[in-house]
Amino acid sequence: GAGVSQSPSNKVTEKGKDVELRCDPISGHTALYWYRQRLGQGLEFLIYFQGNSAPDKSGLPSDRFSAERTGESVSTLTIQRTQQEDSAVYLCASSRGDHAYEQYFGPGTRLTVT
């Protein structure tokens, strides 16, 4: 595909349920980022994958959050036992390893926890 894609575009879930969010980066991009954007706020860094290096998980807000990436392809962000404060738009971005600053963002997944 031409750009970063994310699915689902919208997700409504009940408090306490687990959710999985998917990101398909641009082909050939070795770096992949997850961010959270709460309503009216800035981007909050969650996790960063760079090639085969250990991911930088320093932004994950709690142990209910985890992310995986298979090689240099798709990534999934999992939120267990969702809480209302998890409601936000979750953004994924990817970039080439040697131009890691040129991030290309996906459209985001809007998560609503009721």
Add this chain to the structure above:
Amino acid sequence: AQSVTQLGSHVSVSEGALVLLRCNYSSSVPPYLFWYVQYPNQGLQLLLKYTSAATLVKGINGFEAEFKKSETSFHLTKPSAHMSDAAEYFCAVMKTSYDKVIFGPGTSLSVIP
């Protein structure tokens, strides 16, 4: 730890007036600096970037930013605001090209006709 501050969560300018959005960073080393723009109901896109070359960086849509190490600033400017410039603007910093990007809180720009 790196951080980015943006003075003014909301800025209003008249159409045709100068746009100035402020960004200050804290970093232990000369960083990479960026401005991203998020138009209403759209994704983020890169506006411009500083990567230790020229200190005055020109971006898309007539925007430019100047890296001032002595002031640890990277303010975004545009000589004449257009209605289509209304958007959310995010300043971001990166220590190396293989590091994570840290975003500022954003500044919402409104353009008054």
